[in-house]
Amino acid sequence: GSERQFNFSAGPAVLxxxxxxxxxxxxxxxxxxxxxxxxxxxxxxxYDKIEESAREHMKKLxxxxxxxxxxxxxxxxxMQFYQVPLNFLPEDGSADYVITGRWGTKAIKEARRVxxxxxxxxxxxxxxxxxxxxxxxxxxxxxxxxxxxxNETVNGNQFQKDPNLDVPVVTDASSxxxxxxxxxxxxxxxxxxxxxxxxxxxxxxxxxxxxxxQQRKQPLPTMLDYGTHAAKRFNTPxxxxxxxxxxxxxxxxxxxxxDAIHAINQxxxxxxxxxxxxxxxxxxxxxxxxxxxxxxxxxxVEEDLEPVFIxxxxxxxxxxxxGHRTVGGMRASxxxxxxxxxxxxxxxxxxxFERTHG
Amino acid sequence: GSERQFNFSAGPAVLxxxxxxxxxxxxxxxxxxxxxxxxxxxxxxxYDKIEESAREHMKKLxxxxxxxxxxxxxxxxxMQFYQVPLNFLPEDGSADYVITGRWGTKAIKEARRVxxxxxxxxxxxxxxxxxxxxxxxxxxxxxxxxxxxxNETVNGNQFQKDPNLDVPVVTDASSxxxxxxxxxxxxxxxxxxxxxxxxxxxxxxxxxxxxxxQQRKQPLPTMLDYGTHAAKRFNTPxxxxxxxxxxxxxxxxxxxxxDAIHAINQxxxxxxxxxxxxxxxxxxxxxxxxxxxxxxxxxxVEEDLEPVFIxxxxxxxxxxxxGHRTVGGMRASxxxxxxxxxxxxxxxxxxxFERTHG
Ligand SMILES: Cc1ncc(COP(=O)(O)O)c(C=O)c1O
Ligand SMILES: Cc1ncc(COP(=O)(O)O)c(C=O)c1O
Ligand SMILES: [Mg+2]
Ligand SMILES: [Mg+2]
Ligand SMILES: [Mg+2]
Ligand SMILES: [Mg+2]
Numbered sequence: 062g063s064e065r066q067f068n069f070s071a072g073p074a075v076l077x078x079x080x081x082x083x084x085x086x087x088x089x090x091x092x093x094x095x096x097x098x099x100x101x102x103x104x105x106x107x108y109d110k111i112e113e114s115a116r117e118h119m120k121k122l123x124x125x126x127x128x129x130x131x132x133x134x135x136x137x138x139x140m141q142f143y144q145v146p147l148n149f150l151p152e153d154g155s156a157d158y159v160i161t162g163r164w165g166t167k168a169i170k171e172a173r174r175v176x177x178x179x180x181x182x183x184x185x186x187x188x189x190x191x192x193x194x195x196x197x198x199x200x201x202x203x204x205x206x207x208x209x210x211x212n213e214t215v216n217g218n219q220f221q222k223d224p225n226l227d228v229p230v231v232t233d234a235s236s237x238x239x240x241x242x243x244x245x246x247x248x249x250x251x252x253x254x255x256x257x258x259x260x261x262x263x264x265x266x267x268x269x270x271x272x273x274x275q276q277r278k279q280p281l282p283t284m285l286d287y288g289t290h291a292a293k294r295f296n297t298p299x300x301x302x303x304x305x306x307x308x309x310x311x312x313x314x315x316x317x318x319x320d321a322i323h324a325i326n327q328x329x330x331x332x333x334x335x336x337x338x339x340x341x342x343x344x345x346x347x348x349x350x351x352x353x354x355x356x357x358x359x360x361x362v363e364e365d366l367e368p369v370f371i372x373x374x375x376x377x378x379x380x381x382x383x384g385h386r387t388v389g390g391m392r393a394s395x396x397x398x399x400x401x402x403x404x405x406x407x408x409x410x411x412x413x414f415e416r417t418h419g
Numbered sequence: 420g421s422e423r424q425f426n427f428s429a430g431p432a433v434l435x436x437x438x439x440x441x442x443x444x445x446x447x448x449x450x451x452x453x454x455x456x457x458x459x460x461x462x463x464x465x466y467d468k469i470e471e472s473a474r475e476h477m478k479k480l481x482x483x484x485x486x487x488x489x490x491x492x493x494x495x496x497x498m499q500f501y502q503v504p505l506n507f508l509p510e511d512g513s514a515d516y517v518i519t520g521r522w523g524t525k526a527i528k529e530a531r532r533v534x535x536x537x538x539x540x541x542x543x544x545x546x547x548x549x550x551x552x553x554x555x556x557x558x559x560x561x562x563x564x565x566x567x568x569x570n571e572t573v574n575g576n577q578f579q580k581d582p583n584l585d586v587p588v589v590t591d592a593s594s595x596x597x598x599x600x601x602x603x604x605x606x607x608x609x610x611x612x613x614x615x616x617x618x619x620x621x622x623x624x625x626x627x628x629x630x631x632x633q634q635r636k637q638p639l640p641t642m643l644d645y646g647t648h649a650a651k652r653f654n655t656p657x658x659x660x661x662x663x664x665x666x667x668x669x670x671x672x673x674x675x676x677x678d679a680i681h682a683i684n685q686x687x688x689x690x691x692x693x694x695x696x697x698x699x700x701x702x703x704x705x706x707x708x709x710x711x712x713x714x715x716x717x718x719x720v721e722e723d724l725e726p727v728f729i730x731x732x733x734x735x736x737x738x739x740x741x742g743h744r745t746v747g748g749m750r751a752s753x754x755x756x757x758x759x760x761x762x763x764x765x766x767x768x769x770x771x772f773e774r775t776h777g
Binding site: 065068070071073074075076078081082084085088089090095097099100101102104136142143147170171174254261262263282283284285296297298299300301305378380381 | 505
């Protein structure tokens with residue numbers, strides 16, 4: 062009843078147990094302030110310290126220079142789909158979108174409400190089974206930005222290289238932020254809903270380079286203007302989610318940072334892809350050169366057995382292995398906080414399931 | 420070090436200790452799901468149940484019919500300042516605003532970016548020391564809505580009656596929602612950042628009548644369209660803040676609902692106002708007929724002593740009694756979860772402070 066199981070949820074997703082226990086320990090009183098962290102002013106010294114530590118750890122972990130703003134916003138990545146073009150797509154301008162899955166498709170839809178957008182590349186015709194190589198993109202040199210989705214959570218594909226183009230790149234990194242070192246040079250902005258690698262749901266991470274920020278349109282509604290939040294703490298932030306993010310970032314730093322976790326993540330995903338490739342009972346859904354290290358999507362060759370696989374896995378303490386409702390099949394999300402032991406257990410389960418059902 | 424003190428913070432604010440202990444107890448595993456509440460899918464049955472219970476309790480507590488939608492949004496009340504006119508102020512239309520303090524002033528500023536707005540009444544010239552009587556408002560019969568702030572958190576004034584006008588009323592009830600029964604008849608929409616009476620920061624409560632919802636403009640950006648969230652759970656909600664809200668609502672229901680808490684709140688505020696009025700050492704800042712039951716603002720006649728008062732109060736376990744930085748003086752926020760004992764202790768402290776410094 063009260064035991065933690067191996068949690069492959071795509072998001073909200075597994076958090077480090079240490080972080081949860083630290084939060085537990087700080088209820089109902091946080092650090093000598095006479096109240097829990099949820100009950101103190103967002104203008105208090107205690108909260109200042111938490112937000113500042115979160116910002117500094119984020120910068121350290123990703124190697125962000127002081128030209129980068131680290132914002133903690135609300136509304137999820139879905140709000141960014143609109144907020145990006147609202148800030149950066151001028152009435153007489155244009156933006157380029159690379160569509161590699163469900164989330165990029167949603168992003169371009171919101172941008173179309175704001176202005177002129179072009180599809181520079183898309184793998185929709187191939188069921189998003191690969192990321193189109195950058196050499197094949199049809200880019201507009203006058204675009205305000207190029208929007209990409211470096212990891213498509215539903216479709217299980219991932220960019221293997223950060224693009225560096227003539228115009229600033231904006232990426233939705235919701236399901237990969239902090240899972241690997243990033244080459245920042247090409248980016249104007251990186252955003253992510255926290256609820257995969259970074260923390261619980263309820264806070265959106267926005268990393269924005271100051272040169273790009275200065276290109277935004279004016280005037281804008283105060284809350285939707287990135288400049289508002291880069292300049293000051295305008296209104297009440299989602300305190301508890303940010304407090305949890307700060308703990309996750311410290312956990313990752315203590316563990317050795319993104320290089321260390323990247324090595325672990327590569328090992329975890331390789332183990333699972335090996336199990337998929339090594340058997341005729343399972344098959345991957347994404348081309349090898351585009352596979353995600355975070356969201357491993359796969360099928361049973363006998364698709365009828367998939368519900369049985371998911372149910373039995375759950376009975377064996379392997380949670381949330383069902384694929385997204387729009388694509389079916391299986392998906393194992395292997396985020397930072399998922400222990401390697403979870404993958405080993407899943408691989409063993411797959412072998413056993415094949416033995417008994419294959 | 421680890422003891423809870425009396426917390427008069429204006430928001431984020433005191434929560435019921437029972438609620439915090441329940442949350443503590445549900446870490447790191449929630450209700451047999453093998454993970455904490457922060458780590459489960461927002462499409463899971465366990466989360467469905469939480470959100471549905473929060474919605475049903477909100478309806479029960481406020482007596483909302485099924486014509487009302489209960490939405491759990493993000494961005495704080497500040498986002499509503501823009502989202503309300505974006506949805507309801509047509510290009511060729513107009514909206515009326517009643518300005519009774521800092522927050523109404525911020526609300527009208529965002530509405531001006533969208534379209535034509537009128538100030539139907541304002542007490543700015545009197546330092547927001549009262550709420551202009553409804554008979555004196557200069558209303559436009561063709562307005563799309565009338566926006567009011569039923570409790571001005573910074574200025575310490577509060578409507579004593581819910582207005583019922585010819586056009587739908589929209590109120591920012593951030594600092595009073597669930598502290599008293601509301602007469603719903605005149606309202607088209609009621610919104611509140613949760614972080615005073617309803618829960619922690621990170622979720623915004625929006626109650627919207629379906630007749631009013633149907634009057635919104637189309638098309639709108641998906642995430643900013645109230646219709647999106649009335650129709651379905653469009654994206655990842657702020658799970659943990661909503662989970663806490665659900666607990667607070669159950670706590671209030673168990674306690675007897677808004678009628679019961681209203682009686683307690685009236686007693687608490689009356690005790691404090693009596694202490695202010697009964698002495699020449701303290702003075703209130705708001706006219707008697709407009710005083711807030713939630714945020715009691717007061718001054719020392721000798722204003723130089725105010726920092727000493729606030730500091731000594733803190734040393735005596737009475738936290739966050741400083742007035743908002745824009746107005747100074749003192750403010751005691753007496754939200755639902757603040758025990759009556761806190762007010763008794765404050766009143767005793769005030770007597771003692773007057774004896775030693777008066
Ligand atoms: C890549 C990506 N983008 C956007 C979203 C939507 O995020 P949110 O639910 O925070 O709006 C998700 C959610 O899973 C995602 O994985
Ligand atoms: C009445 C009122 N409206 C709006 C706000 C702003 O709320 P938020 O910080 O959630 O945007 C506050 C915050 O204290 C408030 O008291
Ligand atoms: Mg580095
Ligand atoms: Mg295979
Ligand atoms: Mg009632
Ligand atoms: Mg007096």
